[in-house]
Amino acid sequence: MIEKKNVSCKEKNMEKLTVRDFITMALFLVLVFIIYSVVGMTMGLAFPIYGAVLIHAVCSLFWGTIFILLYTKISKKWVVLLFNVMIALLIFMAAWYAAIPIVLGGIIAEIVWQKFDRKKFTTMMACFTIQITAWFVGIYIPVLIITDLSKLFRESYIELYTGIKAALGGPFFYIAVVVTVLGCVTGSFIGKALLKKHFEKAGIV
Amino acid sequence: MIRISNVNFKYSSSDDNALCNFDLNITKGEFIVLLGKSGCGKTTVTRLINALAPDFYDGELSGDVIVDEMNTKEKTIQDLSHSVGSVFQDPRSQFFSMDTTGEIAFSCENAGLPKEESIEKVKRAITELKIERLLGKSVFELSSGEKQLVAIASVYARQPQIIVLDEPSANLDNDSVEMLRDRLAILKKQGHTIVVSEHRTHYIKDLCDRVVIINNGEIMSKMSGDEFRALSNANLNAMGLRSLNLEKIDRQNKYFAGTELTLELENISFNYKNSDDLFRNLNLKLHKNEILGIVGENGKGKTTLLEIICGLRKQTGGEIRINGKKCKAKDRIKHTYFVMQDSDYQLFTESVENEIYLGSKKDKNYQEKGIEILKLMDLYYYINRHPASLSGGQKQRLSIAVSYMKDADIICFDEPTSGLDYNSMINVSNLLKTLANQGKAIVVTTHDYEFLANCCTSIFDM
Amino acid sequence: MNLYGEKGNFIEELDPRMKLLIVILITVMTFITESTVLFMYYYALIFVLIFTSKLYKSGGRLLLFISVLFILQLLGQNIQNKGFRDSYIAIVILIQRLSVFVAMGVWASSKMKVGTFVTALENMRVPKGMTITTAVVLRYIPTVKQEFYYIRSTMELRGIGLNFKNIILHPIKTFEYSFVPLIIRCMTIADELSASAMTRGLDLDTKRIPIIDVKIKAVDVVVTVAVVFLVVGGMIAYKKLNGELL
Numbered sequence: 001m002i003e004k005k006n007v008s009c010k011e012k013n014m015e016k017l018t019v020r021d022f023i024t025m026a027l028f029l030v031l032v033f034i035i036y037s038v039v040g041m042t043m044g045l046a047f048p049i050y051g052a053v054l055i056h057a058v059c060s061l062f063w064g065t066i067f068i069l070l071y072t073k074i075s076k077k078w079v080v081l082l083f084n085v086m087i088a089l090l091i092f093m094a095a096w097y098a099a100i101p102i103v104l105g106g107i108i109a110e111i112v113w114q115k116f117d118r119k120k121f122t123t124m125m126a127c128f129t130i131q132i133t134a135w136f137v138g139i140y141i142p143v144l145i146i147t148d149l150s151k152l153f154r155e156s157y158i159e160l161y162t163g164i165k166a167a168l169g170g171p172f173f174y175i176a177v178v179v180t181v182l183g184c185v186t187g188s189f190i191g192k193a194l195l196k197k198h199f200e201k202a203g204i205v
Numbered sequence: 206m207i208r209i210s211n212v213n214f215k216y217s218s219s220d221d222n223a224l225c226n227f228d229l230n231i232t233k234g235e236f237i238v239l240l241g242k243s244g245c246g247k248t249t250v251t252r253l254i255n256a257l258a259p260d261f262y263d264g265e266l267s268g269d270v271i272v273d274e275m276n277t278k279e280k281t282i283q284d285l286s287h288s289v290g291s292v293f294q295d296p297r298s299q300f301f302s303m304d305t306t307g308e309i310a311f312s313c314e315n316a317g318l319p320k321e322e323s324i325e326k327v328k329r330a331i332t333e334l335k336i337e338r339l340l341g342k343s344v345f346e347l348s349s350g351e352k353q354l355v356a357i358a359s360v361y362a363r364q365p366q367i368i369v370l371d372e373p374s375a376n377l378d379n380d381s382v383e384m385l386r387d388r389l390a391i392l393k394k395q396g397h398t399i400v401v402s403e404h405r406t407h408y409i410k411d412l413c414d415r416v417v418i419i420n421n422g423e424i425m426s427k428m429s430g431d432e433f434r435a436l437s438n439a440n441l442n443a444m445g446l447r448s449l450n451l452e453k454i455d456r457q458n459k460y461f462a463g464t465e466l467t468l469e470l471e472n473i474s475f476n477y478k479n480s481d482d483l484f485r486n487l488n489l490k491l492h493k494n495e496i497l498g499i500v501g502e503n504g505k506g507k508t509t510l511l512e513i514i515c516g517l518r519k520q521t522g523g524e525i526r527i528n529g530k531k532c533k534a535k536d537r538i539k540h541t542y543f544v545m546q547d548s549d550y551q552l553f554t555e556s557v558e559n560e561i562y563l564g565s566k567k568d569k570n571y572q573e574k575g576i577e578i579l580k581l582m583d584l585y586y587y588i589n590r591h592p593a594s595l596s597g598g599q600k601q602r603l604s605i606a607v608s609y610m611k612d613a614d615i616i617c618f619d620e621p622t623s624g625l626d627y628n629s630m631i632n633v634s635n636l637l638k639t640l641a642n643q644g645k646a647i648v649v650t651t652h653d654y655e656f657l658a659n660c661c662t663s664i665f666d667m
Numbered sequence: 668m669n670l671y672g673e674k675g676n677f678i679e680e681l682d683p684r685m686k687l688l689i690v691i692l693i694t695v696m697t698f699i700t701e702s703t704v705l706f707m708y709y710y711a712l713i714f715v716l717i718f719t720s721k722l723y724k725s726g727g728r729l730l731l732f733i734s735v736l737f738i739l740q741l742l743g744q745n746i747q748n749k750g751f752r753d754s755y756i757a758i759v760i761l762i763q764r765l766s767v768f769v770a771m772g773v774w775a776s777s778k779m780k781v782g783t784f785v786t787a788l789e790n791m792r793v794p795k796g797m798t799i800t801t802a803v804v805l806r807y808i809p810t811v812k813q814e815f816y817y818i819r820s821t822m823e824l825r826g827i828g829l830n831f832k833n834i835i836l837h838p839i840k841t842f843e844y845s846f847v848p849l850i851i852r853c854m855t856i857a858d859e860l861s862a863s864a865m866t867r868g869l870d871l872d873t874k875r876i877p878i879i880d881v882k883i884k885a886v887d888v889v890v891t892v893a894v895v896f897l898v899v900g901g902m903i904a905y906k907k908l909n910g911e912l913l
Contacts, residue, residue, distance in 0.1 A: 019869055020261070020861040022796045026803035027853040030811045033804070065846065073854075086800050089793075094772030096691060142698065142765065190839075197555050198847050202593035203218060204854060255866050283870040291866040298859035301869075303806050306670045307782040310878045315868035323878045327670065340670065345809060359867065517820045538823055549852050550817040553827070553844040564826040593851050611825070 017082070021074050028070050029086055035062045053176050056136040057183035060128075064187020065194050067128040068121070072195060072205050075118045080127050081110035087135065098138030105134020125188035129181055136180045140173065206367065206398050207231040207254060212268035214249055214258060223249045223264070224422045231400065233366070236393050236412050236430075239402040241419035242445045242626045243598050247402040250419070251369045254400060255291045256282045273366060286312065290360030292370040294624070296352035300344050305336075305355050308344070312363040323362075330362040333395075334388050348503045350381020357388055367398045374405050375624040376546075378503040378652045382408045404626050406441075407451050410434055418444060445627050447655060454654045456500060461663040463492025467528060467614050467646040468514065474522035475509060483509060487523070489665065491615065496637055496647040498657045501667030507650040510667070511617040514648060515541040527614065542613040546620045548600035552592035557584055557603060560592055561610055571610075578606045582636070598629055605636055616640060618649045622656045634660035670878075678719045679778050682887045683787035689716075689894050690771045696898055697767045706763070708901050712894070713767070717774050725773050729766075736763050781805050786881040795871050803860065811853060818848050 039059045043051040071079065084106025088099040109130040116123040199205045212227040224246045231237055239247040252258035256277040259266045270277040273288040290312075293299055302308040309330055313323035331337055336354050339347065347355065353373055360368060370389075374382045386408045392399060393412055401409060416433040418425045425444075438448040468491035476482040483506040491497055499507050512518040514525070516537030525532055527540050545551055554560045561575040579585040582602040587595060592603060601621065608616050618637070622630045630653065637660050641647050651657055657664065674680060681689075697709040710733065717726040740759045746752035781802050788798045822828045822844055833841045 017796060019796075019799065019865055019871060020858070022799045023803050023861045023864070024854070024857040026800040027807060027811070027857040029800065029804045030807050031850070031853060033808065034811060034815075062842070062846070065850070069850065082797070082800075086797060086804075089797065089801060090804060093687075093690060093775040094768050096694070143761065190842075194843065194847065198591065198593070198843075199850075201555055202591040202851070204593065204851065257862055257866065261862055261865065281870070282865045283868050283873075286866050286868040289866070291863070293859065293863055295859060297810065298856045299863040301802065301806065301860065301864055303781045306878075307780065310782075311864075311869075312867040314875045314877055315870070315873060317873045317876050320876055320878055320880070323876065324670070327878065344806075356863075363868070512820070515824065517823065542824055543821070545817060545821065547817075549855065550814070550848060551821045553822075553825075553848060607825070 015076055017074070017076055017078060021076070021079070024074065025070065025079070025083060025086065028066050029083070029090065031066050032063060032087070033090065035059050053140070053172075054179060056132055056139075057176070057180040060132050060180065060183035060187040061190060062187065063132065064128065064184065064189070065191035067131075068124050068188055068191030068195055069199060069205065071118070071124040071127070072199075077114055078110065080113040080131065081106040084109065084131050084134070095139060097141055098135065101134050101138030101141065102131075105131050105138075108134070121188070121192055125185060128188055129184035132184050133177060133180055136177065140176075144173065206233040206235075206273060207400075208269070208271040209250070209253060210269045210271070212253065212266065212270060214253065214267075215265050216249075216258075217263040217265075222422055224253075226423060227268070229417065229424070229427075231398060233398055234393075234396045236389075236399045236409075236414045237401070238406065238409060238413045238416045238433075239400065239419060240404075240406065240416060240446055241425070243404075243624075243629060244596060245419045246422040247419050248371050249422075251291070251371050251400060251402050253277065254367065254369050255289045256280060256285045257291075286365070287316070287363070288365050289367045289369055290363060290365040292353070292356050292360055292368070292373050294372040294375045296349045296356065296376060299356050300352065303344050305339050305342050305344070305347070308355055309358045309362050311359055316363060326362045326364065330358045333391060334358050334361060348381070349376045350378060350384060350503060353377060353381065354384060354388065357385075357392075361392070365397075367400065368392060370399070370401045370403075372403055372624055373401070374403065374408060376620075378501075379654075380502050382652075386412070404447055404624060406447060407449050410449050418446070420445075442627050447627050447630070451654050454658045456654060456657070456664065456666070458666055459662075459664040461492055461495040461497070463495050465493040467491050467493050467495075469526040470514070470523065471526070472523040473510075473513065473520045473525065475506065475513060475518070475520050482521075484667070485522075491646045491648065493644050493646055494641050494662075496641050496649065496660055496662045498661035498664045499648065499650045499667060500652070500657065500664060505667045507667055508619055511543060511619055511648060511650060514615065515543040515617055517543065540613055541615045541617065542608045542611045543617045544604050544608050544619065544621060546623060548597075548604040549593075551604045551607070552600060555591050556589050557592060557595075558588045560603060561606060563607075565610070575610060578609045581639075582606045598625065601625075601633075602636075605633070609640065613645070615646045615648065618647070620651055620653075621649065622651065622653045627655075630656050631659065675721070675778055676719065677886045677890060678716065679721070681890060682881060682883045683775075683779070683784060684791065685883065685887045685891045686775045688891060690775050692895060692898060694767050694771055696902065698764045700902070702905065705902060705905050708905070709898065710767070710770075712897060712901075713770050713774070716894075717770070720774060720777050722773065722777050725777075729770055729773070733763065733766065736766070780879075782877060782879060783881055785875075786877045786879065789875065789877075790881060795875075799869070807856065810856070811849070814852050814856075815845075815849055818845060818852075 036055070036059055039062070040055050043055050043058060070083070084102050088102040092099055109127040112130065113123065113127050195205065207230070209227055209229040212224055213222055214224040215222045227250070229250070239250055241247050249258060252262055253270045254272055258264055260282055266278065272285060275285065275288070277285065300308055301311055306327065310323055310327045313326050318326070331340065334354065334357065336358055339351055339355060344352070374385055377385060382405070389399065389409065389412055403409065410433070413430045413433065415427065415429055417427050434449070436449065438450055441448055468489070470487060470489040473487040474482055474485045499510065501507055509518065513520050514537065516534040519534045525537065527537065532540070552560055554563055557579070561579065562571070565571065576585065579588060582605065584599065584602055584606065587599065592600060595603065621633050625633065634656055637647055637649065649661065693709060693713060697706060700706055700709070714726060714730065717729070736759060740756060743752060743756045743759060746755060784805065785798045785802045788801060819829055827833060827841065827844050829841065829845060
């Protein structure tokens with residue numbers, strides 16, 4: 001009897017996120033943010049505006065490895081949602097308007113995470129793509145709604161804001177979303193390859 | 206206080222037992238030193254005491270470990286943290302906070318102690334361990350030695366009876382080791398039970414009550430402090446242990462009577478942005494076949510000097526010549542190699558074999574050279590293993606093998622023997638001599654006086 | 668014994684929750700305002716906050732950046748092609764608005780001790796796991812950057828450096844060489860830090876009692892109210908002056 005109890009206790013504990021998991025997530029988040037700022041600055045300077053919009057797509061090529069590794073190492077419930085919540089929390093001071101889409105994206109991704117086989121690569125890839133696309137959309141919000149906001153104000157400026165929307169909204173937005181998704185998928189495959197080549201071989205996962 | 210009875214422990218990631226039939230009783234207030242070659246199991250013993258094994262470092266434990274009347278199998282790591290404080294080897298990854306005060310208060314805050322009590326304990330730790338001068342500093346401003354002192358204070362604040370230290374002096378210079386020793390003496394005087402796993406024993410030889418020598422997971426011998434102190438350096442070295450008595454080693458500036466000049470540093474100055482000069486008007490000459498040991502406290506710029514020699518940094522003043530020709534930083538990179546203290550920064554591929562051949566053309570001579578050095582370094586057996594799966598010592602040897610392959614005129618080593626046992630230290634020493642005999646110029650920064658005496662042809666005190 | 672070194676002025680020591688309120692208020696107002704005059708007024712307020720917090724270097728850089736943007740905006744008036752001109756000006760204005768978020772982010776996170784920030788989060792009932800993660804992220808960003816520096820240095824020495832040639836000709840390999848050791852180091856740091864923290868009692872159940880209280884002081888309320896007054900009041904005054912009704 002007692003043995004059975006111990007086993008199920010241990011299993012339960014295997015599912016619960018530990019201090020170590022939280023700290024591991026933190027270090028991976030550090031990598032995510034460092035890549036974000038480095039790619040962000042490079043693309044922002046090299047290709048003003050249009051490049052800035054594609055930052056997430058390019059970052060995803062690098063982030064793929066981080067996320068796949070994280071999900072392989074910590075295959076527990078809630079890790080997906082928590083990771084996005086942490087992203088939202090950390091960029092709050094700089095871009096609080098993006099917090100809600102990021103968290104929403106995290107919730108959707110978490111539902112996928114819990115519904116499907118967490119050990120499978122496709123599940124991880126799907127969650128990663130949803131998470132990053134949500135982040136991208138979140139950051140993009142000011143551009144999308146600026147014309148709607150401007151309806152509250154003077155007429156003459158609506159023309160100006162329509163200019164912004166024309167430049168960056170509309171079809172361009174959808175293209176950017178697709179490019180971001182493609183970036184995530186590619187990044188995931190890169191991650192899978194690196195996982196196999198290095199991390200599994202090194203015994204880290 | 207601590208009873209380790211009939212313990213066998215095997216890590217999940219390994220096939221062999223880390224500890225076999227291990228029995229050790231430690232009484233309250235005792236100062237015990239665990240010695241042995243790298244990989245012998247002494248770190249595992251410390252992990253048994255603070256319950257990191259088997260909870261954190263997965264493994265199978267048979268037998269009992271009773272610490273302060275608690276069986277570690279029934280308690281969590283956090284439960285034991287009230288009785289056992291742990292100080293680890295690497296100061297870089299022990300800090301949770303960004304400031305010293307926050308770090309010292311960490312264990313008290315975690316324990317949920319009332320605010321006034323925590324503040325009292327923090328103040329007490331600072332005064333008794335004499336680290337007032339470190340107050341208000343950010344962790345990024347501290348040297349490794351200072352970080353270790355803060356780590357000890359952080360552990361001490363909670364006033365655990367037992368304090369466990371895993372190679373605490375590994376990254377410290379000799380002045381910092383003195384500071385460490387003084388704090389340990391204070392802890393001993395206050396009656397704490399202290400367990401230290403170490404290679405460098407010279408600084409704690411007068412403090413230890415008992416010494417346990419471990420070999421391949423088993424206790425080889427237990428002796429009293431007096432018996433240990435009576436051993437000669439030769440006795441110790443024969444057991445694979447470092448020398449106790451270092452007073453006789455000469456550390457004065459020494460020069461090499463070399464014939465061919467490889468490297469010349471003339472009036473070199475360096476300062477970080479917005480900082481004072483780290484050093485000024487430094488002159489140095491390095492010859493073929495020379496092994497130059499650079500000594501001096503941390504913070505004086507030893508590592509920075511090596512980085513400048515290798516072209517990783519530009520000097521702010523002065524000229525550098527390699528083989529007689531003025532050499533800019535970009536060009537110095539081609540003639541040099543730098544073996545860093547931590548090999549994790551230096552290995553990039555997925556197999557030892559690919560690592561050796563990285564960054565160069567694969568012709569037949571090269572392949573033979575590669576196999577030769579792998580055999581010399583005792584790594585040929587691991588040729589298909591991923592570098593990250595090797596032990597610390599093996600990674601270091603691989604790093605040195607890589608430096609051999611580069612065909613550099615000048616090879617710099619930053620503390621190559623920190624944390625190495627006696628035999629490994631001798632191996633590294635021989636390797637450096639081999640490299641030097643082949644005509645290379647070697648520069649080594651080191652705190653290890655035993656090593657210095659063993660292989661350095663010249664000494665430069667910064 | 669002064670445990671914490673020098674204390675800043677009342678702006679620097681503002682409670683994090685008040686800071687957050689101010690950040691949201693100013694960024695919203697600045698972003699949606701259509702008047703350039705008001706925009707500059709709000710930005711002036713931001714500069715007051717930044718310079719009283721002694722962030723001279725960042726403040727100077729920001730001043731330069733926003734000045735360049737304004738010059739670009741003025742120059743843009745001369746563009747002949749209407750369509751191009753509208754897009755150009757629109758984009759410049761968008762960058763100006765977005766820069767507010769960066770400016771406020773810099774101010775809000777200045778002189779923030781990790782311990783204080785964590786306590787503020789705990790006061791806002793953030794679960795303990797997340798406060799742990801936050802603290803570690805803030806603490807280790809500079810350290811990981813430094814780690815990457817060592818890895819990059821070795822890459823240079825071994826001829827696989829992060830230079831233009833390698834990135835263009837062998838992008839994936841260069842990525843692999845720079846990234847894999849960094850990830851391995853991060854995982855090692857995570858493990859060692861966790862061991863160190865857990866042996867000092869860090870767990871998910873015990874409530875942490877900080878030695879520095881983070882409470883909303885009277886002066887915090889006063890400052891926040893003053894800022895609100897200046898922001899909203901400025902807007903009302905401007906609209907009244909322009910003869911607009913609210």
